[in-house]
Amino acid sequence: MYKVEQDGELYNEGSGAVYTMMKKDPAAEETGGWLFASFTPDGKPVEQDVKTGCFSCHQPLKDRDHVFSSPLNLSLPLP
Numbered sequence: 001m002y003k004v005e006q007d008g009e010l011y012n013e014g015s016g017a018v019y020t021m022m023k024k025d026p027a028a029e030e031t032g033g034w035l036f037a038s039f040t041p042d043g044k045p046v047e048q049d050v051k052t053g054c055f056s057c058h059q060p061l062k063d064r065d066h067v068f069s070s071p072l073n074l075s076l077p078l079p
C-alpha cells in the first residue's frame with residue numbers, strides 16, 4: 001500500500017494505508033472521465049484536490065484510459 005499526500009508525494013507507510021480508487025463517470029471531464037478517491041484505514045474519505053493529487057500522475061496515460069496496470073495475461077503459464 002502507498003500513501004498519497006495532497007502535495008502529490010508518494011511513499012510507503014505500513015499501517016497508514018490509504019485505499020485509492022477510480023470510477024468511471026462521463027461527467028468527470030476534468031479528470032479524464034474518472035472519479036478519483038482515497039480513504040483512510042477506517043474508511044473515511046480523504047479530503048483532497050484529486051486533480052492535482054491524483055490526476056496529475058494519471059493524466060499522461062490518456063492512450064491507456066489513464067490506467068497504469070495491464071490486464072493479467074492468463075495465457076501465460078503461472079508458477
Ligand code: HEC
Binds near residue numbers: 004022036038
Ligand atoms: C505520484 C504519482 C501518482 C499519484 C499522485 C497517484 N497515482 Fe495512482 N498510480 C500511480 C502509479 C505509478 C500506479 C501504478 C502502480 C503499480 O502498478 O504498481 C497507480 C495506480 C493506481 C490505481 C490502479 C489502477 C492503475 O492505474 O493501474 C488506482 C486505482 C490509482 N492509482 C488511483 C489513484 C488515486 C485515487 C489517486 C489520488 C488519491 C492516485 N492514484 C494518485 C501513480 C500515481
